[in-house]
Amino acid sequence: MVRDTSVNLCGIRLQNPVIPASGTFGQGFEMARWYALDKLGAICLKGTTLEPRFGNPTPRIAECTGGLLNAVGLQNPGIDALVSKVAPHVRSLCRTPLIANISGFSVEEFGICCEKADACEEIDLVEVNISCPNVHKGGMSFGTDPAAAAAVTRAARKALRKKPLLVKLTPLVTDITAIARACEDEGADALTLINTLPGMRIDIRRRKPVLANRTGGFSGPALLPVALRLVNLAAAACKIPIVGCGGVASASDVIEMMMAGATAVQVGSANLRDPMACPGIIDALPALMEELGIEKLEDIIGII
Numbered sequence: 460m461v462r463d464t465s466v467n468l469c470g471i472r473l474q475n476p477v478i479p480a481s482g483t484f485g486q487g488f489e490m491a492r493w494y495a496l497d498k499l500g501a502i503c504l505k506g507t508t509l510e511p512r513f514g515n516p517t518p519r520i521a522e523c524t525g526g527l528l529n530a531v532g533l534q535n536p537g538i539d540a541l542v543s544k545v546a547p548h549v550r551s552l553c554r555t556p557l558i559a560n561i562s563g564f565s566v567e568e569f570g571i572c573c574e575k576a577d578a579c580e581e582i583d584l585v586e587v588n589i590s591c592p593n594v595h596k597g598g599m600s601f602g603t604d605p606a607a608a609a610a611v612t613r614a615a616r617k618a619l620r621k622k623p624l625l626v627k628l629t630p631l632v633t634d635i636t637a638i639a640r641a642c643e644d645e646g647a648d649a650l651t652l653i654n655t656l657p658g659m660r661i662d663i664r665r666r667k668p669v670l671a672n673r674t675g676g677f678s679g680p681a682l683l684p685v686a687l688r689l690v691n692l693a694a695a696a697c698k699i700p701i702v703g704c705g706g707v708a709s710a711s712d713v714i715e716m717m718m719a720g721a722t723a724v725q726v727g728s729a730n731l732r733d734p735m736a737c738p739g740i741i742d743a744l745p746a747l748m749e750e751l752g753i754e755k756l757e758d759i760i761g762i763i
């Protein structure tokens with residue numbers, strides 16, 4: 460029997476739910492040397508700000524049990540380069556829906572970047588990141604307060620006349636449902652959960668933090684149970700679709716995320732370990748669906 464892996468995300472039909480997560484897939488086009496990008500459900504592009512950014516000083520990555528810490532600090536060429544060069548380049552390589560990932564240091568910056576992304580024909584959806592732990596101004600502070608999350612969502616919604624709006628949330632809150640509902644009420648079309656969890660490591664010989672930034676965002680397999688719980692809570696609290704993210708590294712993790720309530724699933728750190736992680740997961744889905752008696756992947760969204 461043919462297994463249907465397709466999902467509908469904000470009115471856009473994805474051939475499968477697997478999306479490389481922002482910041483873990485280069486600018487997208489670099490990955491075309493490993494496999495055809497058309498295989499993916501969608502592609503989430505690297506975090507982009509109004510101005511180009513060099514990012515944080517190195518070291519920016521620390522290995523940990525069950526994952527890694529990063530403090531890249533939103534290194535990117537700026538929104539003008541994204542819309543004029545990066546997105547057209549990725550589009551020339553595939554027809555896969557492209558998601559721009561936007562960060563801002565003020566509500567106004569989010570609005571301007573979203574307006575520019577809206578005018579870019581190669582971009583299909585826009586994800587606003589109100590959850591970055593690695594910048595000292597803005598970033599995660601927008602995602603930890605319902606009023607601030609609402610203000611960014613409102614500005615992004617106003618700027619995005621044509622394209623679906625996803626808001627990406629941080630796990631570092633006591634009540635995810637308050638933030639999720641605030642974004643939904645202001646017109647978010649979907650929510651992405653979760654970004655990294657703030658953490659730190661210490662080099663005991665140098666007696667210094669491993670990361671030059673002192674702290675970073677923890678990601679990888681150890682995050683999966685944390686993400687599953689938050690996806691499940693947000694899915695129960697909201698009517699809009701949830702994109703699950705955090706620790707996904709296998710087809711079975713994708714199924715878990717979808718059973719918890721995710722409509723689509725982002726794969727992050729797994730791409731850094733193995734550039735073939737996403738195609739491997741996509742290839743493994745039909746056999747696992749058969750084993751579990753799932754005909755249509757969409758049938759299992761939020762069944763628990």
Ligand SMILES: Cc1cc2nc3c(=O)[nH]c(=O)nc-3n(C[C@H](O)[C@H](O)[C@H](O)COP(=O)(O)O)c2cc1C
Pocket residue numbers: 480481482483505506507529531533560588627653654655677678679680682704705706707725726727728729
């Ligand atoms: C090196 C690195 C860079 C990242 N950059 C971004 C970014 O620019 N924008 C964003 O929204 N999330 C960024 N993230 C967070 C991931 O998209 C994802 O939310 C997080 O890593 C959890 O998923 P994972 O456990 O599958 O990695 C980054 C993560 C890593 C590891």
